[in-house]
Amino acid sequence: MNELRRRFQPEQIRELVLIGLILALVLFFSTQIENYLHPRTFTRISTSVAVVAIVAVGQTLVILTRNIDLSVGSIVGFTAYVTGTILAANNDLHPSLVIGMAVAMGAAMGALNGVLVAYGRVPAIIVTLGTLAIYRTLLVEFSGAKSVLTSELPRWLVNLPPTNAFRIGAIDIRLLFLIALVVVIVFQFIVTYMAWGRRLYAIGSNPEAARVAGFPAQRIVFTAFLLSGALAGLAGFVFLARFGNITVVAGQGIELKSVAAAVVGGVNINGGIGSPFGAFLGALLIDVIDNSLIRWLAISEFWRDALLGLMILLAVATDTIVMNRLRKAWVRHELQTSTSGFSVEQGGARHAT
Amino acid sequence: MRHRAAFLQRWEGLLVVLLAVTVVYNALNAPGYMTLGNWINLFQLSIEKIIVALIMTFIIINAEIDLSVASVMGLSACTAGFLYANGTPMEWAVVAALLVGVAAGLFNSFWIGVVGLPSLVVTLSGLIGYRGLAYVLLEDRSIGGFPQWFNRLGQQPLLGPFPLALIIFFVLLVFAIIILQYSGFGRYVYVIGNNREVARYSGVHVRRTKMILFVTSSTIAALAGILYAARLGAVRGDMAMGFELDIITMVLLGGVSIFGGSGSMWGVLLSVLIILNLRNGMGLANLSGHVQTGVIGVLLILSVLVPNVAGTIQAALKRYRAQRMETGSA
Numbered sequence: 001m002n003e004l005r006r007r008f009q010p011e012q013i014r015e016l017v018l019i020g021l022i023l024a025l026v027l028f029f030s031t032q033i034e035n036y037l038h039p040r041t042f043t044r045i046s047t048s049v050a051v052v053a054i055v056a057v058g059q060t061l062v063i064l065t066r067n068i069d070l071s072v073g074s075i076v077g078f079t080a081y082v083t084g085t086i087l088a089a090n091n092d093l094h095p096s097l098v099i100g101m102a103v104a105m106g107a108a109m110g111a112l113n114g115v116l117v118a119y120g121r122v123p124a125i126i127v128t129l130g131t132l133a134i135y136r137t138l139l140v141e142f143s144g145a146k147s148v149l150t151s152e153l154p155r156w157l158v159n160l161p162p163t164n165a166f167r168i169g170a171i172d173i174r175l176l177f178l179i180a181l182v183v184v185i186v187f188q189f190i191v192t193y194m195a196w197g198r199r200l201y202a203i204g205s206n207p208e209a210a211r212v213a214g215f216p217a218q219r220i221v222f223t224a225f226l227l228s229g230a231l232a233g234l235a236g237f238v239f240l241a242r243f244g245n246i247t248v249v250a251g252q253g254i255e256l257k258s259v260a261a262a263v264v265g266g267v268n269i270n271g272g273i274g275s276p277f278g279a280f281l282g283a284l285l286i287d288v289i290d291n292s293l294i295r296w297l298a299i300s301e302f303w304r305d306a307l308l309g310l311m312i313l314l315a316v317a318t319d320t321i322v323m324n325r326l327r328k329a330w331v332r333h334e335l336q337t338s339t340s341g342f343s344v345e346q347g348g349a350r351h352a353t
Numbered sequence: 354m355r356h357r358a359a360f361l362q363r364w365e366g367l368l369v370v371l372l373a374v375t376v377v378y379n380a381l382n383a384p385g386y387m388t389l390g391n392w393i394n395l396f397q398l399s400i401e402k403i404i405v406a407l408i409m410t411f412i413i414i415n416a417e418i419d420l421s422v423a424s425v426m427g428l429s430a431c432t433a434g435f436l437y438a439n440g441t442p443m444e445w446a447v448v449a450a451l452l453v454g455v456a457a458g459l460f461n462s463f464w465i466g467v468v469g470l471p472s473l474v475v476t477l478s479g480l481i482g483y484r485g486l487a488y489v490l491l492e493d494r495s496i497g498g499f500p501q502w503f504n505r506l507g508q509q510p511l512l513g514p515f516p517l518a519l520i521i522f523f524v525l526l527v528f529a530i531i532i533l534q535y536s537g538f539g540r541y542v543y544v545i546g547n548n549r550e551v552a553r554y555s556g557v558h559v560r561r562t563k564m565i566l567f568v569t570s571s572t573i574a575a576l577a578g579i580l581y582a583a584r585l586g587a588v589r590g591d592m593a594m595g596f597e598l599d600i601i602t603m604v605l606l607g608g609v610s611i612f613g614g615s616g617s618m619w620g621v622l623l624s625v626l627i628i629l630n631l632r633n634g635m636g637l638a639n640l641s642g643h644v645q646t647g648v649i650g651v652l653l654i655l656s657v658l659v660p661n662v663a664g665t666i667q668a669a670l671k672r673y674r675a676q677r678m679e680t681g682s683a
Contacts, residue, residue, distance in 0.1 A: 068473075122657040123611045125418075129598060130650040137647025259477060269474050302488040309482020313464060316474045 010326040011275065014266045014319075018281040022288055029292040036292070039170045046177040047161060047242065049287040051076070053180040054235040055254055056261040056279040057187050058110075058228030063262055064191070064200040065221050066207060066271030067124035070255045071113060072232040074135035077251030079105045079236025081139055084148035084246045091154040098157075102237035103230050109135055110229015114222035124225075132255065136248075143248045150244030160241040176238050180280075183231065187276040200224060204271025260308065261286055264315040266323075286311070365608060367659075368623040375630040383637050393514055395629045397584075400518040401426065401577040402596055403625050406603040407522075407529045408570045410621045413604050414533070416546040416613025417465070417472040417563060419570045421479030423596035424487070425457050426578030431487040433579055434496035434588035443500045447579055454575020457483055458568035466564040480597065488590040497587030507583025518580045525573070530618045538562070546613030602653050603628055 008016075030036040055072050062069045079102045087098055109131070116127040150158060165178040173181075191197035199220050203210040211217050235254075240246060265282025267274025286308060294301045379386045396403065405422050412419050429450040436446035457479065464475045511517045533539040541562050545552040553559050582588045607624035609616025628649060635645045 116654060116658060120658045121661045122654060125611055126605055126657055127654055129601065129605075130654040132598070133646045133650030137643045137650070140641070140643040256477065256481065260481065263474055263477075269471055300489065300492065302492050303485065305485025306482050306489055307485070309478040309480075309485055312478035312481065313470075313475065316470055316478075317464065317468055320468070320470055 010323055010330060011266065011273070011278070013326065014323065015275075015278055015281060018265065018278070018285060022281065022285050025285070025288055025292070029288075029296065032298065033292065033295050036295070039172060041291075043172050043174060045284075045287050045291050047174050048291065049283050050174075050176045050180040051235045051239050051242065052254065052257050052261055052287070053280050053283040054183050054231050054238065055258040056265070056283045057183055057276040058231035059258040060262050060265075060267050060274060060276050060279040061187070061191070061200060061224045062124070062228045063259075063267050063269060064204045064271055064274060065224050066204045067117060067221065067224070068128065068259065068269075069110075069113065069225065069228045070125065070128040070259075071109070071131040071135055072228065072235075072258055073251045073254035073256075074132050074139070075106050075109050075229055075232035075251075076236045076239055076254050077246075077249070078109070078135050078139045079233040080240040080243075080250050081143060081148060081246045081248065083237060084153065084240045085143075087154065087157065087240075088148060088152035093154075095156060099234070099237050102240075103233045106233015106236060107226055107230035110226045110232065111222070113229065114225030117225060118218040118222040128255075136252075140248050145248070147248075148240070148244075148246035153240075153244060157241055158244060176241060179234070179238060183234070184276050184280045191275060196220065196223070201272050204273075206272075257286070258283075260312050263312055266315075266319060268319070269316075282315075365617075365620050365623060368606075368608070368620065368627060372623060372627045372630065375627065375634050379630060379634045379637060382634070386633075389514060393516070393519060395633055396519055396522070397516060399599075399629065400522055401581045401584075401593070402600050402603065404518070404522050404525060404577045404580070405570075405574050405596070406600050406621060406625060407525050407618070408566070408573045409600050409604045410529070410607070410609055410616065410618055411533060411542055412472075412566050412570055413601070413609050413611065414546045414613055414616055415542050415563065415566055416549065417566070418476065418601070418611075419461070419472065419567065420476040420597050421457070421461060421483055422570060422574040422577075422600060423593045424480050424483035425454055425571045425574040426581060426593040426596065427590065428457065428483045428487045428490075429454050429575035429578035430582040430588045430592050431490045431590060433582060434499075435490040437499065438496045443503050447503075450579055451572065451575050454572045454578070455568060457575070458571030461571060462564035462567035465567060466560040472563075472567070484590075484594070487592070491588070491590045493590065495587055495589045499583070499586060503583050504586045507580060507586070518584065521576070521580070526618075526622070533618050542566070543614060546615075548614075602649060606649075606653055606656050608656070 026037075055076060059069055059072060082105060083098060083102045086101070087093060113124075113127055113131055116122050117124045120127075161174065161176055163175045165173045165175045167173065187197075191200060199210070199215050202213070202215060203217050203220055207217065236251070239251060243250070261283035262274065262279040263269060263282070264285060265274065265278035265280065267279055267282075289307060289311070290304055293299070293304050293307070385391055405426070409419060409422065432453045433443075433446040433450040436449055437443055441449070461472075461475055461479055464470045465472045506517045509516065512520055533542065541552070541557050544555070544557055545559050545562055549559060578593060581593060585592075603625055604616075604621055605611060606628065607616065607621035609621065631648070631652075632645050635648065640648075
């Protein structure tokens with residue numbers, strides 16, 4: 001037990017539970033749906049999870065700082081549409097330029113959110129509720145009620161979704177899924193090992209203390225929003241590649257899905273707890289359920305959202321009840337093992353009071 | 354404390370000016386604008402949202418949020434439609450739909466009040482889940498053909514020129530103003546919103562107050578959903594989708610702080626009038642619905658940004674003057 005405590009933190013146990021839950025669900029559905037354990041199922045789920053997973057990573061960065069970004073759905077739609085329109089007019093643009101453009105567009109919109117929240121001191125929920133409407137309005141105005149059509153897009157983009165990055169056995173790892181995986185790994189690394197990433201946690205757990213400790217809190221929150229926007233822009237590109245036909249309502253509702261993925265993945269809505277990898281697992285779990293319910297004949301696929309709502313609630317309830325106990329147990333244990341070492345300091349502290 | 358009161362007055366003052374400008378603009382540009390019929394029509398077009406905004410004001414002042422209201426509206430309307438389509442008399446279908454609202458409210462307040470989860474997450478899951486239940490009931494069908502009396506309640510004037518929904522709104526408005534601004538319960542709502550811990554230690558029933566608010570919120574949302582169904586004459590799974598954002602915008606634009614503890618029903622009433630008239634004016638100026646939503650989004654951000662920036666500039670000026678005084682005296 002002690003060995004176990006030393007090896008794992010409560011957050012990691014939570015991630016293991018999520019992985020176990022996903023595996024259990026896959027096993028369950030494989031007994032219910034014919035041909036479920038086919039490589040095609042993996043391909044289907046992995047391509048459809050890519051967009052939400054990328055957005056959920058950005059959402060996690062923002063939620064870690066005790067903020068929220070409700071504008072990401074509009075940013076995804078805006079970048080997908082505008083990139084698609086530009087690409088339709090100039091079919092020979094270089095792919096890297098196209099991706100760079102989508103990311104830059106998203107980053108600019110994220111930066112506006114960040115300036116208003118960090119420097120204008122307007123609560124994030126108000127700013128992003130406002131920009132959710134504003135960015136969508138800009139898109140509708142820009143579009144003039146037209147849509148992007150797959151037939152106008154260059155071949156490389158249309159062929160992108162079925163393109164394989166590599167194969168493991170019979171399982172295809174699609175390029176779009178690989179992009180999402182790279183995003184998750186890079187940001188998991190950043191929040192675990194880099195000073196900027198650790199400061200996100202510090203600000204989210206106690207903004208006042210982080211400020212007193214001299215962290216450039218405003219700049220960090222600004223950057224979190226900027227990155228959330230940039231990732232939403234990247235997701236907009238993936239969205240464009242995946243669907244091809246883009247209307248002005250593209251991406252609507254992704255803001256809620258990304259928050260749901262983060263929360264199911266163990267990101268605490270009050271900041272300071274959670275990780276991009278957890279959010280990715282959350283997105284995956286939601287997508288496995290979504291994709292499997294459509295094929296499961298026992299109940300109607302319309303149960304999807306009702307179940308999703310219940311799932312978010314249960315995830316948060318277990319997080320609050322079980323995780324708090326676990327964390328307390330860990331802290332207690334650490335105190336016990338370190339009492340002898342720190343008794344002098346404790347005595348000193350008592351003396352001082 | 355006095356500082357905050359002064360700021361609030363200033364914001365409400367700004368709202369009055371804005372309202373006056375839009376009303377004058379509309380009156381000059383549209384003949385027949387200042388008629389009772391037009392004003393009733395203005396209200397009628399978003400009456401369901403306005404009704405829910407009343408209870409949302411309580412909840413946000415209480416430092417909570419209810420994102421599930423629009424889904425509860427959809428669920429209650431779909432429940433009524435589903436039961437009616439399956440042979441239940443409309444009267445009982447309406448009662449059942451209201452009970453669904455009460456049940457949703459009890460469910461929300463169990464997780465918020467008893468388990469102690471943040472309302473943002475609970476009602477986010479409600480936003481998705483209740484909408485999901487509405488889809489479970491109606492799938493992708495649409496149900497209409499309600500009895501004459503039901504449609505008439507939604508579409509025809511009931512008392513003089515006033516339709517039922519408008520009468521309900523005015524009655525609820527009077528109650529809301531009395532309860533929030535002039536009753537003990539209203540003071541509790543503010544106290545809890547200002548500082549939950551202090552309220553608890555002062556013997557305020559924090560949980561009970563929150564639970565009452567969330568049950569009331571879903572019940573009123575269910576009522577609004579039924580009124581919406583009566584006005585449209587048909588129900589669908591995606592009814593009232595996205596209304597929560599409009600409703601919250603109405604409340605926040607009225608100067609209610611998202612952190613709770615401040616704001617008033619008067620401010621929200623002003624902001625409702627402004628949004629209605631602004632949309633009407635923009636419609637007269639040939640701006641599309643999407644542009645109107647965008648403008649209201651800008652207004653929402655400015656409503657907090659402008660006082661903040663003004664405060665920062667004032668503080669900077671004060672520092673600058675103090676510095677000059679110091680160097681001058683030295």
